Amino acid sequence: MKVLAVTACPTGIAHTYMAAEAISEAAQKKGYEVKVETRGSVGVENELSHEDIKNADFIVLACDTAVPTDRFVGKKVLSVSVSEAIKDAEGLLLKAQNAPVMKSQTQSSEPEENKGQNSFYKHLMSGVSFMIPFVVAGGIAIAISFAFGYDAFQTPGTLPAYLMAIGGSGGFGLMVPILAGYIAYSIADRPGLAPGMIGGVVAGQIGAGFLGGMVAGFLAGYVVNAIKKYIKLPKSLQGIMPVLIIPVFGSLIVGLLLFYVLGSPMAAINKAVADFLMGLSGGSAIVLGLLLGLMMAFDMGGPINKAAYAFGTATLVAGQGSAVMAAVMAGGMVPPLGIGLATLVFKKKFIAAEQEAGKANLVLGASFITEGAIPFAAADPLHVMPSIMAGGALAGALSMAFGATLAVPHGGIFVLFAVENIIGYVIAIGAGSLVTAVLLGVLKKDVA
Amino acid sequence: MLITKESILLDCAIKDKEQIIRRMASHALQINRITDVEPFVQAVLHREGEFSTGVGYGIAIPHGKSNVVREAFVLFCRVDHVDWSSLDGTDVDMVFMIGVPEMDTSNEHLKILALLSRKLMKDEFRQALRNALHEDEIMEILKKWEII
Known part of the structure; x- marks a missing residue:
């Protein structure tokens, strides 16, 4: 029996290694061959090779941060929180033997501990946590601009105008693209980022706001996963997948869907609401x-x-x-x-x-x-x-x-x-x- | 040095998690590991707020990254059954406090912390620390387990 594991925690100082040790020890106790990749503040150590993965019977992911999981497709993968691995590594190894086979990384099993926290929520939180600094930086810059007078920013070349540019087009301009981009990143790993961010910008252009950005992010994530799954290139051409096929097709599919499917309803809603208010x-x-x-x-x-x-x-x-x-x-x-x-x-x-x-x-x-x-x-x-x-x-x-x-x-x-x-x-x-x-x-x- | 004899505190009677963190932070100031107590305490409490560093087996590893940390350090404190909202629900009797400077360029101490974390999962290592009678004996144990 050969078992592989990946451990990672947000600070990467202690829990990553404690979980790694707990898993190694539990596996050795059972007489399994074991290798644990740690992703802590020292960086990636003991990285799993293709050979390792090919020969593994099952894989345990004890990660509280996003780690690349593309490489485990076709293997039995159990995904849990770091703390669960520290608490009960032996139990995990038992469970992992019956873990579902990973189809594509969107379908990886979710941490068992987080039952209320479905994958939808996890992707959303990923986007939100990346977005917060943009909102705060942008918002405060705009607030400072207002402090010079509510319309001071309208005079070009002044400090309030620059502050508004930094906060408005800078911080707030990036806010929804970042939200969409990192939702897609959470779903589809790195290839999701470009289609997601571009989709977020398009959501802004059609006036769909942050709800539109959320739609764009999820759409981009799943579109990219679908591309990865259904577009099969000969081995010699596989290198162009991440640099050409996924970014181009992903962004075009997401962007055009938003424009054609979401665009006119958005404009229609806007107009209907405006008419409704006029009537009131x-x-x-x-x-x-x-x-x-x-x-x-x-x-x-x-x-x-x-x-x-x-x-x-x-x-x-x-x-x-x-x-x-x-x-x-x-x-x-x-x-x-x-x-x-x-x-x-x-x-x-x-x-x-x-x-x-x-x-x-x-x-x-x-x-x-x-x-x-x-x-x-x-x-x-x-x-x-x-x-x-x-x-x-x-x-x-x-x-x-x-x-x-x-x-x-x-x-x-x-x-x-x-x-x-x-x-x-x-x-x-x-x-x-x-x-x-x-x-x-x-x-x-x-x-x- | 990450750990020295003066970074060991035995038999602290305080029962409250936050008070222990404060007590250890003041000690870190006394032995010159940090330049100011409050910012470091806040960094540790902030981390603690994300989820408890009570990792089970009676051990807690509160840690913080802050620019008041002079260089990376570990403080060891033996306490008397303190509630740390641990993962396994048990009380904590050994606390390893870890401080890391905000701007940290060297990986050396992170490797040592990783090593320490790994050893903490060994029952034998934990029992030895629990049974040690004085600071020198703790230092011996850490040497024996190749942490220092």
């Missing part, structure tokens, strides 16, 4: 505020948010405050504010990286940079989106009920001077944020 303008102001807040918080940069925002800016007349614009901004400020508040109060509900991003979210929310909430919504859409939508809706409705108005299109707390009935407005935003935070505390599960 004569009706109840409070209902309109509620809907606008709901929409601002819904897809954050997608077609519905854009329609609501455009509707708000269209009501602006130079020098006059608009109640609709005020409701729109209130609804857009609540998601990051509420999430930031929740990360402070309900620490158990958020992983460490989210807690840090949560603090930045308070600044972003205060500056009406709704995008700060995107990583949270993308990571856990089912619980986060209802929470922020409810908060946004309440803020929008209250802002209308208090008769608050706003005379400029953006800026958050930097444009409070342009708000009429500031007290009512602040209460509306505060109440909305509070509702979002409490709902998050109730709906989200504790992180392990």
Whole structure:
């Protein structure tokens, strides 16, 4: 019996090696031949060769980080967390003998310990964790730009203009492509990255927002896996797969699908929502505020948010405050504010990286940079989106009920001077944020 | 040196995980392994927050990367049955604290840490550390197991 293993942990200082030792020891005890590849901070050691893999009876992956798994296709592979290997290596070896044969790396068995954490969630988290720094860097740069005056960035060649360029086209421009790219990377390993990122850019071009980016990422990952599986080249030409076939066909398939399949519905949704809002303008102001807040918080940069925002800016007349614009901004400020508040109060509900991003979210929310909430919504859409939508809706409705108005299109707390009935407005935003935070505390599960 | 005689603390009576981490970090400051306690403690607690470093078998390996670390070090502390939310649910009685500088260029100590981690999986090694009577004996054991 010959058993192979790969161990890897995020810090790569201790657990990687403890798991390696536990597996070697357990295997030797059973009289198996064993080789363990460690991927720690020292780098890859004891790397498994093709020969090793060919001769192996089964393979154990004890990894909490992504490791290349292409090479194990056709072998029995058991994938578990590092901690499980340290805890019960012998049990693993028993289980691994009956592990399913790996077909392509998307179908590798998932860590048994993480039952609630299906592969969908794992791919999503991979994208989200890479996206967070872009959101924070971009958002803070924009917030600093606003601090010079809400429209200071419009003067070319000034510091605020540069800050807006860095934060807006830089950080926020990369945000969705990175999300899509690393979702695809998680699904299809390295070949997924280019089609995924390109798909993310296309999702932005068709106005599909971060939800479109998520679609692009998953699409790219599975398309690349399909290409790997179905396009068989003679051995002499296999070298061109990763540099030519996969990037070109992957990106074209993903990009064209997005344009042709997702593009027109996106435009249609945007237009339908805009028409719907126009039809409402004569009706109840409070209902309109509620809907606008709901929409601002819904897809954050997608077609519905854009329609609501455009509707708000269209009501602006130079020098006059608009109640609709005020409701729109209130609804857009609540998601990051509420999430930031929740990360402070309900620490158990958020992983460490989210807690840090949560603090930045308070600044972003205060500056009406709704995008700060995107990583949270993308990571856990089912619980986060209802929470922020409810908060946004309440803020929008209250802002209308208090008769608050706003005379400029953006800026958050930097444009409070342009708000009429500031007290009512602040209460509306505060109440909305509070509702979002409490709902998050109730709906989200504790992180392990 | 990664481990010296002064990096060994025997029979610490503190029962609280965070207090032990603080106590060991202050010791690291005393023996000049770090330049400031709080940033290092935060780095360790942050890592601890991701998931517990209580790896089972009564061992915890809290570790942190921080720019207040002068050079990589290991502190060893024997404690009295402390709850570390370990993977196997057992209390911890031996703590290896590991500090690594943020900007680290040498791989040497990482290799030693990897080696230490491997040895910790050996029952015999753990029992020897548990039964040792004084710091010198611990140093002997570490030498015998080719860690230093």
